[in-house]
Amino acid sequence: MNNAERTRxxxxxxxxxEFYDGTLENSIDRIPVDLRPRNYEPNRCCIxxxxxxxxxxxxxxxxxxxxxxxxxxxxxxxxxxxxxxGKNHTDPVxxxxxxxxxxxVDSHVxxxxxxxxxxxxxCVGVCPKQAISVIKGRSTIDRSKCINCGKCxxxxxxxxxxxxxxxCEDACPVGAIGKDVEGHVRIDFDRCIYCGKxxxxxxFSAIMERSHLVxxxxxxxxxxxxxxxxxxxxxxxxxxxxxxxxxxxxxAGFSEIMExxxxxxxxxxxEAEEFFERMERGDKLMTSSCCPAWVEAAxxxxxxxxxxxxxxxxxxxxxxxxxxxxxxxAVKVFIGxxxxxxxxxxxxxxxxxxxTFEELGALLAALEIDIISLEAPPLECxxxxxxxxxxxxxxxxxxxxxxIGSAKPDDSRPKIDEKFINGLDRKSVNLLKLxxxxxxxxxxVEVMACSGGCVGGPCSLAR
Amino acid sequence: xADKIKVEICMGTTCYVLGSFRLSALEERLPDxxxxxxxxxxxxxLNACQDRNYGNAPFVRIGGTRIVDxxxxxxxxxxxxxxxxxxxxxx
Numbered sequence: 001m002n003n004a005e006r007t008r009x010x011x012x013x014x015x016x017x018e019f020y021d022g023t024l025e026n027s028i029d030r031i032p033v034d035l036r037p038r039n040y041e042p043n044r045c046c047i048x049x050x051x052x053x054x055x056x057x058x059x060x061x062x063x064x065x066x067x068x069x070x071x072x073x074x075x076x077x078x079x080x081x082x083x084x085x086g087k088n089h090t091d092p093v094x095x096x097x098x099x100x101x102x103x104x105v106d107s108h109v110x111x112x113x114x115x116x117x118x119x120x121x122x123c124v125g126v127c128p129k130q131a132i133s134v135i136k137g138r139s140t141i142d143r144s145k146c147i148n149c150g151k152c153x154x155x156x157x158x159x160x161x162x163x164x165x166x167x168c169e170d171a172c173p174v175g176a177i178g179k180d181v182e183g184h185v186r187i188d189f190d191r192c193i194y195c196g197k198x199x200x201x202x203x204f205s206a207i208m209e210r211s212h213l214v215x216x217x218x219x220x221x222x223x224x225x226x227x228x229x230x231x232x233x234x235x236x237x238x239x240x241x242x243x244x245x246x247x248x249x250x251x252a253g254f255s256e257i258m259e260x261x262x263x264x265x266x267x268x269x270x271e272a273e274e275f276f277e278r279m280e281r282g283d284k285l286m287t288s289s290c291c292p293a294w295v296e297a298a299x300x301x302x303x304x305x306x307x308x309x310x311x312x313x314x315x316x317x318x319x320x321x322x323x324x325x326x327x328x329x330a331v332k333v334f335i336g337x338x339x340x341x342x343x344x345x346x347x348x349x350x351x352x353x354x355x356t357f358e359e360l361g362a363l364l365a366a367l368e369i370d371i372i373s374l375e376a377p378p379l380e381c382x383x384x385x386x387x388x389x390x391x392x393x394x395x396x397x398x399x400x401x402x403x404i405g406s407a408k409p410d411d412s413r414p415k416i417d418e419k420f421i422n423g424l425d426r427k428s429v430n431l432l433k434l435x436x437x438x439x440x441x442x443x444x445v446e447v448m449a450c451s452g453g454c455v456g457g458p459c460s461l462a463r
Numbered sequence: 464x465a466d467k468i469k470v471e472i473c474m475g476t477t478c479y480v481l482g483s484f485r486l487s488a489l490e491e492r493l494p495d496x497x498x499x500x501x502x503x504x505x506x507x508x509l510n511a512c513q514d515r516n517y518g519n520a521p522f523v524r525i526g527g528t529r530i531v532d533x534x535x536x537x538x539x540x541x542x543x544x545x546x547x548x549x550x551x552x553x554x
Contacts, residue, residue: 001482009480013517239474239484239505248476361480365517370475373507462484 004205012362028076060208063088065095083214100206103183107166114160123152171201173424193296195449196339196458212353219331220253228254231336232261233391233454243376261383263319264390271312272403279414292344293449305436320350337457356459391454393422423451467502471524475508483521
């Protein structure tokens with residue numbers, strides 16, 4: 001577990017504890033100083049920058065990005081008052097804290113001091129653009145010719161050529177990251193699909209997400225009915241059994257727990273039916289639609305594939321519908337490992353807030369609820385195991401195959417030829433463009449933005 | 464054969480959130496000479512993080528008494544070698 005994750009989680013725990021104690025308004029401006037006292041060994045250039053970043057991280061926990069800061073000496077306490085009144089900004093979901101941004105140089109291939117200027121010069125020979133020549137006994141790359149293909153890296157016997165990464169931009173599957181005139185990273189929200197890969201990749205934790213924590217905690221504190229809709233990927237994320245975990249959620253203040261896997265059962269049935277309808281009417285291709293980052297990617301980057309994206313609501317949407325019917329007045333909270341779900345929830349009237357697994361872990365830790373020591377009764381209506389598997393890569397297809405196999409073992413209906421995109425990156429986005437043009441075999445493509453499926457999500461707890 | 468050295472990984476919620484989930488790989492990562500004489504188990508909260516002193520989580524308990532804070536797989540192995548494991552074999 002790296003320092004960034006650890007700091008983020010510790011800060012969340014403290015934030016929640018003091019929120020519950022009712023002392024946060026008085027203490028919040030002191031937290032950065034408490035955590036980074038004067039004699040502390042800084043993690044950045046100095047403790048003052050460490051403190052500034054903690055301040056922005058606290059703002060993000062309250063749903064504010066640095067972009068909303070117009071007065072730098074405005075105390076955190078005032079932001080907290082605003083957040084409690086629901087006056088925080090939850091859109092756009094991601095925010096770049098330019099103070100923390102290191103301004104990494106653009107990704108490029110570079111010859112290091114380890115180059116000995118050997119006789120064989122494999123780098124010179126392998127370069128498809130003749131960009132490498134040996135100057136003063138050392139290989140030198142001509143920037144204007146280099147296309148960063150990395151072939152020279154592979155052939156150098158001294159490992160003297162390296163790729164200098166720009167982590168956030170390299171991680172972005174859709175080219176949504178650029179730089180402003182000062183060299184700080186900017187997210188282009190016309191291109192962003194909210195997959196959260198940059199958030200995970202930045203070694204300086206400069207990309208933050210605007211949290212909904214205050215809204216959720218405030219609703220619980222006010223004694224409102226708060227329903228937790230828990231994503232299928234929760235299995236294996238926490239210690240203990242799912243029964244114990246749900247019991248822990250109840251103790252933490254959720255009045256009802258709903259397994260989103262029950263929504264996944266509905267998605268499966270609906271999507272299987274939709275597949276048959278589409279194939280019978282002559283469609284060549286259908287893709288899954290449960291991953292919100294994929295749906296955004298299709299809309300923004302592969303317009304040709306949009307007609308093929310399934311119109312079946314996601315498990316979260318179905319779970320929201322059920323919850324809205326059963327508990328119309330409740331505050332509805334989706335809990336999952338996903339940043340893009342925050343985006344999806346903005347357009348879903350049945351989901352009020354989204355909480356991440358990391359935040360849930362911090363909540364249970366803050367309230368000192370020891371999951372594995374709890375006595376828990378069996379669930380009243382547990383979801384089917386195939387639905388709980390929805391969150392793993394290939395899980396959607398497997399669920400649909402099972403649905404088809406059990407409900408309609410009819411040979412006259414169209415056969416499914418399933419393909420998988422296990423994680424969006426630049427390569428797989430290009431593959432999907434080929435699918436859109438009908439140039440690849442397969443009639444059902446399951447797309448998961450995160451490698452391994454939702455279980456590999458940017459805000460998962462145990463990965 | 465003497466008793467095995469018991470390594471208890473705190474699976475309390477705080478320790479888990481702050482990294483003990485990573486420690487379950489300890490069993491596979493034990494060096495060959497330690498493997499036969501070390502037993503790795505998960506346990507409920509060791510209460511090592513009382514008074515909200517969670518800054519040093521995750522915690523691991525070795526041999527029933529020795530608490531290791533900020534535990535990592537490497538650190539736990541080092542402590543076993545230094546304090547529990549004699550070159551001759553058992554603790």
